[in-house]
Amino acid sequence: MSRSAFPTTRLDRTALVSLPTDIARPPYDRDRIRIGIVHFGPGAFHRAHQAAYIDDLLADEPDWAICGVSLHSAGVRDALRPQDGLYTLALLDEQPSLRVIGSIRELLCAPDEPETVLARLADPAVRLATLTITEKGYCLAGDGLDFAHPEIVHDLASPEAPKGAIGYLVAGLRLRRAAGIAPYTVLSCDNLADNGGRLRRAVLQYAERIDADLARWIASEVAFPRSMVDSITPATDDNLRSRVAAQLGVEDAWPVQREPYAQWVVEDLFCNGRPALERVGVTMSGDIDGYDRAKLRLLNAPHSALAYLGSLMGIETVAEAMRDPVLSAFVERLMRRHIVPSLAAPEGFDAPAYVDAILARFRNPAIQHRLSQIAWDGSQKLPVRLLGTLADALAAGRPIDALCLPVAGWMHFVRRQARNGVALVDPLADVLSGIGRAATGDAWHDADAFLGLDAVFAPLSGDPRFAEALRTAYAALGDATPAAVSRALAQATASRPVVGAT
Numbered sequence: 001m002s003r004s005a006f007p008t009t010r011l012d013r014t015a016l017v018s019l020p021t022d023i024a025r026p027p028y029d030r031d032r033i034r035i036g037i038v039h040f041g042p043g044a045f046h047r048a049h050q051a052a053y054i055d056d057l058l059a060d061e062p063d064w065a066i067c068g069v070s071l072h073s074a075g076v077r078d079a080l081r082p083q084d085g086l087y088t089l090a091l092l093d094e095q096p097s098l099r100v101i102g103s104i105r106e107l108l109c110a111p112d113e114p115e116t117v118l119a120r121l122a123d124p125a126v127r128l129a130t131l132t133i134t135e136k137g138y139c140l141a142g143d144g145l146d147f148a149h150p151e152i153v154h155d156l157a158s159p160e161a162p163k164g165a166i167g168y169l170v171a172g173l174r175l176r177r178a179a180g181i182a183p184y185t186v187l188s189c190d191n192l193a194d195n196g197g198r199l200r201r202a203v204l205q206y207a208e209r210i211d212a213d214l215a216r217w218i219a220s221e222v223a224f225p226r227s228m229v230d231s232i233t234p235a236t237d238d239n240l241r242s243r244v245a246a247q248l249g250v251e252d253a254w255p256v257q258r259e260p261y262a263q264w265v266v267e268d269l270f271c272n273g274r275p276a277l278e279r280v281g282v283t284m285s286g287d288i289d290g291y292d293r294a295k296l297r298l299l300n301a302p303h304s305a306l307a308y309l310g311s312l313m314g315i316e317t318v319a320e321a322m323r324d325p326v327l328s329a330f331v332e333r334l335m336r337r338h339i340v341p342s343l344a345a346p347e348g349f350d351a352p353a354y355v356d357a358i359l360a361r362f363r364n365p366a367i368q369h370r371l372s373q374i375a376w377d378g379s380q381k382l383p384v385r386l387l388g389t390l391a392d393a394l395a396a397g398r399p400i401d402a403l404c405l406p407v408a409g410w411m412h413f414v415r416r417q418a419r420n421g422v423a424l425v426d427p428l429a430d431v432l433s434g435i436g437r438a439a440t441g442d443a444w445h446d447a448d449a450f451l452g453l454d455a456v457f458a459p460l461s462g463d464p465r466f467a468e469a470l471r472t473a474y475a476a477l478g479d480a481t482p483a484a485v486s487r488a489l490a491q492a493t494a495s496r497p498v499v500g501a502t
């Protein structure tokens with residue numbers, strides 16, 4: 001590749017050669033890599049996590065480059081296509097470092113180019129489909145598919161021209177089956193317990209409505225491994241954009257950032273070959289159950305607790321929340337005393353050390369992780385992060401008062417946003433804002449309105465002990481001013497744990 005005669009102003013393949021030497025760049029010839037993975041949801045998390053692992057692998061295994069497919073917005077494609085798919089990853093530490101990632105070979109926006117997406121899915125060279133579409137992208141209701149979901153209704157009516165992830169996965173598998181091409185493995189990389197199992201059930205339920213034979217073929221031929229993904233990835237901000245441009249000497253329309261720590265545990269269950277992920281630090285495991293639960297319950301649940309309680313306290317970032325003595329003491333106690341006891345952990349799992357490491361990550365002062373980002377999609381996140389622990393604690397007869405405080409914090413947060421006319425980012429935004437506007441501050445009235453949300457609380461809402469503890473927690477937060485929240489948390493932290501009957 002020859003050096004461009006003119007200074008390049010945008011990161012792209014010609015700019016690669018002239019980047020400063022301290023910027024790491026893809027250690028392989030990008031002309032020799034081939035697409036083997038179709039990834040749905042090439043947002044910041046995917047680009048900071050999976051795409052970086054694959055970038056480490058491509059020099060040895062050039063057949064596993066990624067085609068990133070956005071299902072809704074054209075933003076990522078429009079930012080990265082002019083950059084030949086290249087973008088910068090900033091690792092945030094005391095000494096931040098930058099690397100340019102090259103593993104995303106192609107970017108598509110499904111609504112604009114559905115045929116190209118389907119052609120990719122039908123390409124025999126593609127042997128793996130991966131997803132980071134967030135909880136709501138799965139269109140689940142309870143344990144199965146939500147057949148009333150507008151995306152599912154649409155896709156079932158026109159399965160050859162789908163809009164959603166499930167619709168595309170099944171349309172691709174249908175094309176492959178018809179053409180006698182082996183199916184791809186479908187790997188969910190979202191924060192859901194048993195993500196592979198849930199996706200498999202949803203795909204099969206959907207496929208059955210289209211073609212029972214196809215559903216049987218998927219059930220017997222397609223692997224849906226489970227996975228656990230972990231790396232704290234704050235959203236891109238202007239500060240990052242300008243730091244990256246200053247260090248690269250060229251502009252990057254959409255750099256991403258994350259903490260240095262990353263973990264990826266994948267169930268070793270593939271139906272059409274797989275990349276040698278273990279070579280690049282991925283834990284391949286026969287049974288990942290336990291890892292995903294530990295992460296959801298001990299990292300994501302405390303994150304959500306910080307997000308709602310911290311926002312009510314007027315705090316903006318996770319690190320700032322961890323500097324608040326009352327909030328951080330509450331969250332630490334929540335983890336050690338109330339979440340760890342009901343964790344069915346993997347063998348050899350050192351829970352106290354895991355908690356220590358998470359608390360240290362939360363305190364990382366180099367990261368500006370906004371609580372408002374974590375507060376998104378509470379109706380989808382709380383059930384998978386916190387309500388399982390609550391159900392287990394109830395079943396074991398342990399006290400649940402402290403566990404109810406973050407849930408009550410969410411309810412007050414919804415109420416405050418509604419009263420201030422701030423739109424919620426949540427698939428249930430409309431109904432939540434309605435409940436928030438109608439809230440009176442009376443714990444019976446307000447808690448019961450939230451408990452009526454079956455998509456969030458069933459089957460727990462039927463348990464009078466839960467309803468009672470939730471009302472008490474809601475009342476304890478008072479008018480949810482910073483002082484009231486702080487007082488309630490201090491009280492919850494000071495109270496001696498009650499030893500419940502087992």
Ligand code: CS2
Pocket residue numbers: 191229230231232233299300303304373374375381
């Ligand atoms: C966070 C997660 O935004 C959120 O809800 O809890 O994105 C979290 O940072 C990641 O799961 C960490 O792996």
